[in-house]
Amino acid sequence: MKIEKCLIPNEKLRQNETFYTYDPTQDNSYLKRYLYVTNQKYKREQLVEVLRQYHHPELIHPSIEKNFDRLLSPDSVVVIGGQQAGLLTGPLYTLYKVITIIQLAKREEERLQKPVIPVFWIAGEDHDWQEVDHLYVPNHIETVKHSFPFENVNKGSVSSIMLEPHVVHQWLNELHQSIEDREHKADWVTLCEELTHEPITWTYFFARILHYLFGEYGLILIDSNDANLRALEADYFDQLIQKNEELHDAIDQGIANWEAKGNPSVLQFEENQAHLFVEEEGKRIALYREGDRFTSRNHFFQYSSFDLQAKHFQLSNNVATRPLMQEMVFPVLAFVGGPSEIDYWGCLADAFPVLDLQMPIVYPRQSVTIIERSIEKYRANWGVTWDTLIIGKGQALLESWKQNNQPLDVEQQFADLYHQLEDLYTPFIQELNTTIGGNMKQMGESTREKMRMHIRWLKQKAYGLIDERQEVSLRQQREVINAVYPMEGLQERCYNLVYFWNNYGLDWLHMLCKQELPELDTHQVLYL
Incomplete structure (x- = not known):
């Protein structure tokens, strides 16, 4: 196994750096953020007790126990990120996010000489199960x-x-x-x-697998829908309710500012959305604000602010308020996110100050493409670079290869045939129509279209035979594309761990965990 890195500049992050409080590429950002966080107050003892209860009895490792104790210390901070509970961990990028959290925490602990603890929250409060009920594996x-x-x-x-x-x-x-x-x-x-x-x-099955994979690295897990966590968050939900109108306006303004810079917003909200959900009768219901009241879309459920505050066990955050809740609960040094998350965090620049919060360092998760030996061999035969394939140009190159490797005169031969047909047939039909009349012109045009159809069929067959002759090369190239850029996206956004675990075990995963944090502008190619 070996790892190579190819350069893929993160221009989007640079162009929009003004939307974020800290520059993750600057060393002094981490010390400044650390000093800010350790000057804030958190419910550390209650938080650690919540985490202990979530992990006991089976999600425990000596490294995790140690991190519970360290989190009690007022000089400790966390590197945090999260994801939906995908089936058997979901797409590979979930694992790369965890690995980035572990690596960044380790790096900053060495640099700050202070406890920096890796934390992963599981988005158990989400209700769109259709996003997590499946997995993909490659098959040639x-x-x-x-x-x-x-x-x-x-x-x-x-x-x-x-x-x-x-x-x-x-x-x-x-x-x-x-x-x-x-x-x-x-x-x-x-x-x-x-x-x-x-x-x-569903979420605890996900947690058990993550613990099996990463427990030895001291990774702390928490389900965002955990009842004990809800009790800790009660006061924070009160703030989200009390300042809801101001928060709504700040989010709207943040989205407008983001779009004014030419960025498409990944956040789209309905008018008067309260950015909170309440669970009633087993269903998670979005809340809207109407004056000083909160209501469901159909007005079947209605609450005063006081009513809603009493329901904190039934409340949950949406995509806009989850980062704010995270900031109130955890002493966050840095948040690790994927491209879409980083975009919507940029839309929240005005929301944090509403609750007297500061946006933490926003750090992009690493990106990896796993390459099997057969795929590397096929790529080398093809003669294309990984950089080209990883940015999605493989299919266009395949089509170009097909054009460049077919008999050069086939296209021209059929084009000549079409022209000859027109040159001969058009005056012939005109003469028949003139000398015989009737519906000869109509029948002639119908016959012409049938002849064209037969020629198109013949052309398809000719190309089919060409494809058969090229099939070995074409199949290898298609396998390369399907391995590297399946379903018109990066491998990490599609395929699941289980295929690579089945074929190669987990040594490669632990190798990624134990290497140094890669540069931000790199995409890693891992050869198995």
């Missing part, structure tokens, strides 16, 4: 989707989804039968079966 030139068979799922949070062992095990059986038998297949199949030997929530 195809991308195969495996969906989990949910039944009778309501619109509550994904944390409320219970998994029955027999359902999970049946799905796992179908998944592993569709994946080639390799040395490490039994590892992931057995683990997943053991982690689901009893009924378990």
Whole structure:
């Protein structure tokens, strides 16, 4: 195994740096932010107790226990990031986000000589289960989707989804039968079966796998929908309710400022949205503000501010208020996010001050493409660079290759045939129409179209035969594209860990964890 880095400048981050409080590329940003955070007050003892209860009894490792103790110290800070609870950890970028959190925490602890603790929150309060109920694995030139068979799922949070062992095990059986038998297949199949030997929530299954993968690095986990966390957040929800109108205006202004710089906003909200949800009757319901009251879209549920404050166990944040809640709960040195997250954080520049908060350092997660030996061989035969493939130009190059490697006169031969047909047929039809009349012109045009259709069919067959002759090269090139840029996106946004775990084990994952934090403007190519 080896890692190479190719340069992919993050121009978007540079162009929009004025929307962020700190520049993540500057060393002094980390000391300034550290001094700010350690001068704030947090409910550290209550927070650590919440975290302990979430981890006990099974999500415990000596490194995690140590980090609980360290988090109690007023001179400690965290590097934090989060993600939805994807099936078997979801797309690979979730793992790369975790790895970035671990690496950045380690780097800054060495530089600051202070405790810096890696934390990962699981977006258990989210209710769009269709975003997390499937995974993708590569199969040569195809991308195969495996969906989990949910039944009778309501619109509550994904944390409320219970998994029955027999359902999970049946799905796992179908998944592993569709994946080639390799040395490490039994590892992931057995683990997943053991982690689901009893009924378990969707998010806790996700947490168990993350703990198995990263517990030794002291990674602390928390479900954003955890009841104990909700109790800690009660006062903070009060602030979001009391300052809701001001917060709404600040978010709207932040989006307007972002768009004024020519950026498309990833945040789109309905008018008077309160940026909070309430769970009623097992469903997560968006709230809207009407004067001094809060209401559901259909006005079926209505609350005064006092009513809503009493329901903090049923409240949850939306995409705009989650960063604010995170800032109130944790002593955040840096937040690690993906491209879309970083964009919407830029839209929140005016929202943090409303609650007397400061935006932390916003640090882009690292990006990785995993390359198998066969794929590297095919790429070398093709003669294209990884940089070109990673930015999505592979399909265009394949089409160009097909054009450049077909018999040069085929296109011209058919073009000449079309011209000859027109030169001969047009005056012929005109003469028939003149000498015979009737509907000869109409029949002639119909016959002309049939002849054109047959020529097009013949042309397709000719190209089909050419493709067959080129099939070996074309198939290899398609495999390269499907491996590196599947479904018109980066590999990390599509494929799941299970394919690479099945074929290569987990040594490559731990190698990524233990290497130094890569430069911000690099995309890593990991050769297996």
